[in-house]
Amino acid sequence: MSGAARNGTTQYVWGYLREYEAERDDVLAAVDAVFGSGQLVLGPAVAGFEEAFAAWHGVAHCVGVDNGTNALVLGLRALGIGAGDEVITVSNTAAPTVVAIDQVGATPVFVDVHEDTYLMDVGQVEAAITPRTRALLPVHLYGQCVDLEALTAVADRHGLPILEDCAQAHGARRNGVLAGTTGRAAAFSFYPTKVLGAYGDAGAVLTSDPEVDANLRRLRYYGMEKVYHVVSTPGYNSRIDEVQAAILTRKLTRLDDYVAGRRAIAARYAEALGGTGLVLPALAPGNDHVYYVYVVRHPLREKVVEGMREHGVQLNISYPWPVHRQTGFAHLGLGEGSLPVTERLAGEIFSLPMYPSLTVGEQDHVIESLLDVLDRL
Numbered sequence: 001m002s003g004a005a006r007n008g009t010t011q012y013v014w015g016y017l018r019e020y021e022a023e024r025d026d027v028l029a030a031v032d033a034v035f036g037s038g039q040l041v042l043g044p045a046v047a048g049f050e051e052a053f054a055a056w057h058g059v060a061h062c063v064g065v066d067n068g069t070n071a072l073v074l075g076l077r078a079l080g081i082g083a084g085d086e087v088i089t090v091s092n093t094a095a096p097t098v099v100a101i102d103q104v105g106a107t108p109v110f111v112d113v114h115e116d117t118y119l120m121d122v123g124q125v126e127a128a129i130t131p132r133t134r135a136l137l138p139v140h141l142y143g144q145c146v147d148l149e150a151l152t153a154v155a156d157r158h159g160l161p162i163l164e165d166c167a168q169a170h171g172a173r174r175n176g177v178l179a180g181t182t183g184r185a186a187a188f189s190f191y192p193t194k195v196l197g198a199y200g201d202a203g204a205v206l207t208s209d210p211e212v213d214a215n216l217r218r219l220r221y222y223g224m225e226k227v228y229h230v231v232s233t234p235g236y237n238s239r240i241d242e243v244q245a246a247i248l249t250r251k252l253t254r255l256d257d258y259v260a261g262r263r264a265i266a267a268r269y270a271e272a273l274g275g276t277g278l279v280l281p282a283l284a285p286g287n288d289h290v291y292y293v294y295v296v297r298h299p300l301r302e303k304v305v306e307g308m309r310e311h312g313v314q315l316n317i318s319y320p321w322p323v324h325r326q327t328g329f330a331h332l333g334l335g336e337g338s339l340p341v342t343e344r345l346a347g348e349i350f351s352l353p354m355y356p357s358l359t360v361g362e363q364d365h366v367i368e369s370l371l372d373v374l375d376r377l
């Protein structure tokens with residue numbers, strides 16, 4: 001690596017800056033078109049992006065919103081979920097998954113994850129269902145899909161809707177089926193570091209259900225259908241920005257390339273680091289991973305992270321604290337040991353640098369440093 005990454009953020013900033021260098025003309029053309037259009041909010045760029053993103057997935061409707069967290073919040077609201085309801089999800093996720101459930105007044109109910117894929121253990125879901133359960137919220141974490149065939153069978157048996165958290169899984173497939181096309185609705189984030197990232201905050205919800213689509217459009221627009229008349233509450237202002245929609249429409253045409261770039265880096269890591277004692281990402285059968293994060297595992301994580309820092313490589317941990325053990329969720333009353341696999345993983349996982357513009361030289365530096373650190377443990 002030509003310069004030492006000081007922290008994970010720095011690495012991500014590099015990724016974004018390199019992408020901007022390569023795509024600058026296209027991005028600025030999108031911005032210029034919006035600024036000159038005379039329509040800065042809910043104009044043609046938003047409609048165009050919604051149509052393109054829905055079509056890319058082969059789903060009837062897409063509603064652009066202001067970020068991925070609110071995509072989940074509005075998704076839950078659009079399914080009629082609120083105070084007193086329970087939503088089954090996982091604790092091994094980005095906190096916003098759970099923040100969104102809390103935000104609508106519902107209670108998150110956690111099941112543990114698989115030791116090998118780090119994804120929702122669908123086999124535990126049925127036992128977690130109570131008379132108050134109103135939805136299942138699987139998270140396609142790190143870029144790999146949850147077993148939605150099995151989860152759909154459970155959901156159908158109990159008449160429960162599935163809301164997919166696709167914030168880390170743009171373009172991921174399971175048995176050929178794209179993430180975001182199975183559930184009643186699916187929430188996406190376009191936070192800049194995501195596989196499909198905006199130049200600021202943005203999000204979207206996909207659905208094939210016209211009623212859910214209508215609910216979402218009202219919810220993001222104060223609860224209005226026509227201007228100045230609120231027809232339902234609660235209402236939010238959760239619109240995707242016209243500029244971000246225009247940029248995303250152009251970037252969507254390159255989504256396959258971004259994924260291919262990530263997969264190539266993942267393949268190099270896997271080839272170089274197999275047999276080292278590092279637990280590499282496990283692919284569930286039928287899954288096409290998009291490697292939003294390349295998560296590995298080692299029982300002596302702190303030593304590995306420290307050793308890598310000495311080599312000038314700052315490693316991220318996604319995520320160091322399971323959500324149910326975070327201070328803000330203490331009221332859930334879930335003590336240590338309540339989700340044993342999730343808790344064990346949180347102490348051992350870490351991520352290797354991963355973004356499409358990471359150079360081969362940088363990948364080599366990461367690999368050689370890691371081999372050296374592991375060798376000296």
Ligand SMILES: *Cc1c(COP(=O)(O)O)cnc(C)c1O
Nearest residue numbers: 067068069094096097167189191
């Ligand atoms: C990023 C992320 C979110 C939240 O998206 P924002 O756009 O940052 O609000 C939600 N869930 C998961 C799994 C994420 O990775």
